[in-house]
Amino acid sequence: MKGISSTIHHHVPVALRPATNRFPKIHAQHQQLAIDTTHPTPDPTRTNRASRFAESLSNLLHHGETHAQKILQPSNWNLHFDEDKYNTPAMSPKEDISDAWREIHGCHDWHNLLDPLHPWLRREIVKYGEFAQATYDAFDFDSFSEYCGSCRYSRDRLFEKLGLTKHGYTVSKYIYAMSHMDVPQWLERSSRLGETWSKDSNWMGFVAVSDDEESRRIGRRDIVVAWRGTVAPSEWYEDMQRKLEPIGHGEAKVEHGFLNIYTAKSDATRYNKSSASEQVMEEVKRLVEMYKGRGEEVSLTITGHSLGGALALLNAYEAAASIPGLPVSVVSFGAPRVGNIAFRDEICTMGVKTLRVVLKQDVVPRMPGIVFNESLQMFDDFTGTLDWVYTHVGAELKLDSQSSPYLKRKIDLLGFHMLETYLHLVDGFLSSSSTFRSDARRDVALVNKSCDMLVDELRFPPCWYQMEHKGLVRNAHGRWVKPKRDPEDIPSPSMEEAHTHVKEVRGSHERLEPLLSV
Template structure:
């Protein structure tokens, strides 16, 4: 009976939307989330889901139809993005769209002709800022940057074969392809006369100066999924380097490794707080450098090698097998799906606990291929699954 829907009064849709103004720095990693992940604090769960939905918007709004003349662009005007996608509840306003050059290996559906919207650039995300009411709830003016990832995880095997490259004059190195997406520009293009890096940093610096000038406390939260998680780290690194005394945090989903040990140490030195959400069955967080797991066992010998990739920050590890609603099988593409990540976060209590019985994130948000509908027996989950299937039939052909 725990799984029978008796209304929102019994099991709220999300964790309580409480004021976190007194503890926002702890929620964003000032103590590296030492006491908040196991068990997962309800306030932290809500914030992770909030930023995850901001990232999901980059997929929902992205036009990747190869037959569309606007392929590679955003489907919606920035002033209508949150309203169209139902995200006004979070209390943020979009301030700027970000575009990046695609002078790296891209999937076939992004190889467009000159007659399309842009043969060079792709919409990669946006900058938003918290409105007054939300700023009061979260205790500061939050500037948020959301980065889009790749559509198919199978692309990683082809795209992550390039080497590490210096990001500055030090020993700090990052993956060449990620840096190319973040830094490339071309005066002859329409949308990338400035690089993605220059576009986002111009807007962030402007917003920081404006709100600090009004006497407000300001933070920067950078978030992304997959490739977007890698770009989020590069963005956070640059922001923390350029803007003094700015509280910078990263919440990434299914992000790959980005740089070497010097990159990791420099981020720690800059005070960037990173919460890295991964799913056990997802292969992308294990890339690039499939040999890294073995090399890490010999950290005393390899710890300072500049060619070894290193993960950054604190990890929140999820297991898709804990959800009673999902198929219990290893699935490369399914395990990397962002909505699956958000489903697992909503149901996560602790490493030793079962899936949260009163999790209420709509199952219709997960594609039908991920749901466990094979068992003919009526289990305690069947009523919830039946309801989800009814909703799925309304939105899927």
């Protein structure tokens, strides 16, 4: 797939390029590229939602040029807060995409949905990105904490604590990976995690599934796997060419460190007697079997940022090989290259659909293989099969930090790589030939959660996201102490096993219920 042009013109309105619609379900005329506002308003008298999707895209292609010319004027970039706007929800209203879910899920590689970015797809990308962000927000990074390296909340409380119940998903399993694995140095943390909770394992993400209401809206039962990335990429330009090792039975090879994190296990550990790979696939297979047994359509969407995006691709490769016929998509943010050209070809042949969201200024997506990458494929006649060359997989949505009037014009490698920066830019992206949309809904303050990217005029402090008093509380004697976790939030393998047992019992009851009612 060719990447979307990242050129953004700030001051001069430009003629927008034409786009051709290739969807068999969607009949939009070949007109000039366009820009829509936050969300199209469906006609309630229409019963065919696929027609609404076509109508929405047609409007997107028809009404955008005037809107683009208007917002391209710098005088329309008002950085002052609009009180009315900030008394409204920080998200767009949900649309019923049930008849168009396969296109949104990438069955046609997102042709004509990326540039301009269709508002329905934008909303889904942000949703999956917020699941990936949850793996950072809930992770205990505090090296002084006895639970450092774990999730701060139990599965039942995770989305409630992070304000993500709005998405309509329920967490069904946590994923743990061996810590201190052989990660490329440019993705390692600068400081070591504490080892008091578990000297062997770290919490790496979760499996979640859409509830009944969300499943009706999106047209299928959606299983989500969210993988955590690293805290901060350090030593950016060291170890750029890592060891590739075989995966599967063909010529496909992937980066050694990524595969090691995904597959490592040890009987001597508490949480990794089974690997992250085995944990996630056991749960995905269980959910697929359960919901397909009810006659439902099921999809698997895997998301992650940075290292998490690499693990998401390995997870998708294994899922597609293990569960034939299951629609599998990856939505990654700032992810590095994972494998060689043979790996790319094999995972595409399996039917995995990958949407990579990348930022022009972020260096992580250029690694590993900053020199020896897919660009060498043009010399295939001379270099042979190129089994030692890294390559990206799938479609690309390319963002530019300079498209947002809210971001500082400075070099900030950490800020460029932060997932909240990505989500801010996705929310404001209209097309490669326009500026930040004026009616973006996502709260801009989130950008500065862990960096200093917002312009000073907005007066948001840098790195403001932290626990109150950095986690200390005052006890009954008036002394400041580290609090004890609620029992349900303390990581415990026995608690994980108990949750799994309850789910198995419930699943058995649900399967038997129709028979008992006869």
